[in-house]
Amino acid sequence: MVRLSSAAILAACVLPAASAFHVSSPSVSSTSRAFRTLSMSTATPSSDFQSESARRQIGNDAFLNQNLMARAQNGPGKTNASKLKIGIVGAGLAGLVAAMDLADAGHDVEMFELRPFVGGKVSSWKDKEGNHIEMGLHVFFGCYYNLFGIMKRTGSFDTELRMKEHVHTFVNEGGTLGSLDFRFPIGAPVAGLQAFARTEQLGLEDKFHNAVRLGTSPIVRALFDFDGGMDMVRDLDDISFTEWFTRLGGSRGSLDRMWDPIAYALGFVDCDHISARCMLTIFMLFAIRTEASVLRMLEGSPQTCLHDPILKYLDDRGVTVRTSTGCRELVYDTDENGKPTRVTGIKVGPNEELKEYDAVVCALDVPGIKKVLPQAFRDHFPMFDNIYHLDTVPIATVQVRFDGWVTEMNDDARMMDVSGDQADGRGGGIDNLLYSADAEFSCFADLAVTSPGEYYKPGEGSLIQAVFDERAFDRSNDQIVRDCIEQLNKLFPSSRKLNCTWSNVVKLGQSLYREKPGQDKFRPKQATPISNFFLAGSYTYQDYLDSMEGATRSGLMVADEIIARADGKGGLKDLSDIYKTNKKEAEVGGANQSGSASTEEKAIPFFASTA
Numbered sequence: 001m002v003r004l005s006s007a008a009i010l011a012a013c014v015l016p017a018a019s020a021f022h023v024s025s026p027s028v029s030s031t032s033r034a035f036r037t038l039s040m041s042t043a044t045p046s047s048d049f050q051s052e053s054a055r056r057q058i059g060n061d062a063f064l065n066q067n068l069m070a071r072a073q074n075g076p077g078k079t080n081a082s083k084l085k086i087g088i089v090g091a092g093l094a095g096l097v098a099a100m101d102l103a104d105a106g107h108d109v110e111m112f113e114l115r116p117f118v119g120g121k122v123s124s125w126k127d128k129e130g131n132h133i134e135m136g137l138h139v140f141f142g143c144y145y146n147l148f149g150i151m152k153r154t155g156s157f158d159t160e161l162r163m164k165e166h167v168h169t170f171v172n173e174g175g176t177l178g179s180l181d182f183r184f185p186i187g188a189p190v191a192g193l194q195a196f197a198r199t200e201q202l203g204l205e206d207k208f209h210n211a212v213r214l215g216t217s218p219i220v221r222a223l224f225d226f227d228g229g230m231d232m233v234r235d236l237d238d239i240s241f242t243e244w245f246t247r248l249g250g251s252r253g254s255l256d257r258m259w260d261p262i263a264y265a266l267g268f269v270d271c272d273h274i275s276a277r278c279m280l281t282i283f284m285l286f287a288i289r290t291e292a293s294v295l296r297m298l299e300g301s302p303q304t305c306l307h308d309p310i311l312k313y314l315d316d317r318g319v320t321v322r323t324s325t326g327c328r329e330l331v332y333d334t335d336e337n338g339k340p341t342r343v344t345g346i347k348v349g350p351n352e353e354l355k356e357y358d359a360v361v362c363a364l365d366v367p368g369i370k371k372v373l374p375q376a377f378r379d380h381f382p383m384f385d386n387i388y389h390l391d392t393v394p395i396a397t398v399q400v401r402f403d404g405w406v407t408e409m410n411d412d413a414r415m416m417d418v419s420g421d422q423a424d425g426r427g428g429g430i431d432n433l434l435y436s437a438d439a440e441f442s443c444f445a446d447l448a449v450t451s452p453g454e455y456y457k458p459g460e461g462s463l464i465q466a467v468f469d470e471r472a473f474d475r476s477n478d479q480i481v482r483d484c485i486e487q488l489n490k491l492f493p494s495s496r497k498l499n500c501t502w503s504n505v506v507k508l509g510q511s512l513y514r515e516k517p518g519q520d521k522f523r524p525k526q527a528t529p530i531s532n533f534f535l536a537g538s539y540t541y542q543d544y545l546d547s548m549e550g551a552t553r554s555g556l557m558v559a560d561e562i563i564a565r566a567d568g569k570g571g572l573k574d575l576s577d578i579y580k581t582n583k584k585e586a587e588v589g590g591a592n593q594s595g596s597a598s599t600e601e602k603a604i605p606f607f608a609s610t611a
Helices: 033-042 060-064 068-074 093-104 147-152 190-198 204-215 218-222 226-234 241-247 252-267 276-288 302-316 366-372 373-381 382-389 412-416 476-489 493-497 548-565 572-592
Strands: 083-090 108-112 124-126 133-134 160-161 168-172 177-179 297-298 319-321 329-333 342-349 351-355 358-365 395-402 441-446 463-468 501-509 533-534 601-605
Touching: 060 226, 060 276, 060 476, 068 147, 068 548, 083 093, 083 168, 083 342, 093 108, 093 147, 093 358, 093 493, 093 533, 093 548, 124 302, 133 358, 133 395, 147 302, 147 548, 168 252, 177 190, 177 548, 190 204, 204 218, 204 241, 218 226, 218 276, 226 276, 241 252, 252 276, 252 441, 297 302, 342 358, 342 373, 342 572, 358 366, 358 548, 366 382, 373 382, 395 476, 412 493, 463 476, 476 493, 476 501, 533 548
Parallel strands: 083 108, 083 358, 108 319, 358 533
Antiparallel strands: 124 133, 160 297, 168 177, 329 342, 329 601, 342 351, 395 463, 395 501, 441 463
């Protein structure tokens, strides 16, 4: 999936003036009523941020905070006096980042992942023929400050990322190109202004209407009154970008030819259905940060370039990552009214091994967390029920390899030439992310050129990776491949001379959460009303969107919240010790009063997808 919180594109330019899960019947363990009552003290009255570091990731100041990368690179900067035993469900990017910080803070961390590999929606793996398969097209914009900090911390930033030209290219039917060229001696907002003014993607009339609408946008106000501009943006979550854009002069032509491809790249929905807040929040960031619209892509696959360095970092610190180990149940305790008060453990693997923890983090995606939460959580805490208002979008990631260079349109001989060593980006064609208003895949790239380390094959040509949205999702895999090739041929007419040598399709029925109007208020914080139960994942509340950067932020924030709550009287360790003492006393009392035990500790089905 194109994780474009990165929609970079255009912010400067806006300145003209599931994996499988197991469901079993709820199991019960004998817990006395006395213990059940004592455990009520473990529930917190609110889920407000206690960590100042987590607080710095949200709000208007977060957009101007130049220290986010240093925070991610240097770690939490604190070792807790109390060592917690922490279970993390889901080894996606959010869970992996959280584990890094929690291990550095001195805690005992164990992770569980149903799939045989880590990474969640950023996963990659090899098929039987040695081809690297991905769940989406992953790009890194210059505003991924937290993720870049993590990569610097693991030593992968300087070796595993390839910077691209500061140009964003639109490919139109027939092979004509439009661009947003941000290369300019003066940075934002001037670089964005000139890029928009010179773009070939829009005609003069649409440029004029764009200027009229965007010139009256909150982004312009933010240049002089940043807080005022951001407050205006936050108030626009309940209307679509189209509704906002056309109110004061924006044209349909601009939406069709430029903004729709951006919206699809950002969240796999068009401007008619994406929140104005979502689009304008991103544009605001790019308006004030010149580097934000600079694009990087990995040298090779996400597993090799991103996840393996993180796994080594965790292994060096004693973190256990158990892949192919699904979490079957979440065990929790309630008070006499059935209100959940504490998560006591999880059951994992085919034998449903019970693992008990001082704290549990659910680092899941939207469909995963919806499946894990029991009705009791929803009934007693609106925060959990709100999650069920969040929707997701289906996508299909297509990989198609050819016997020549698809995006090479200037020289037919070069297009057909796959001889010799063309590694290290020496293949023919365009070495960058590409956008199109004339295809069902909003953005795509030739990975054999952009990420040649593991995607270039000697004697072969392009490996096009494209992400189809829900318009094509219900088609068969074979039909999607045929449609991809046909649409590529329309965009690059000379590519009709090439032959497809290999293809693959990966479908995700529920990928990013749908950024439709009115959704932001439903995103949960990382700390929950249940004192030792935490959430992570890019859908959770942070000012970036559902993206790799959003997942990284959420992982850092949930770790900060646990670290801030670990020590002292009433801290997570103190409450865990009280719980264990009460449990032991309850077991003794139960043995003395055979048959009188209550059954208030419950287990619920647990989903093991990752965020």
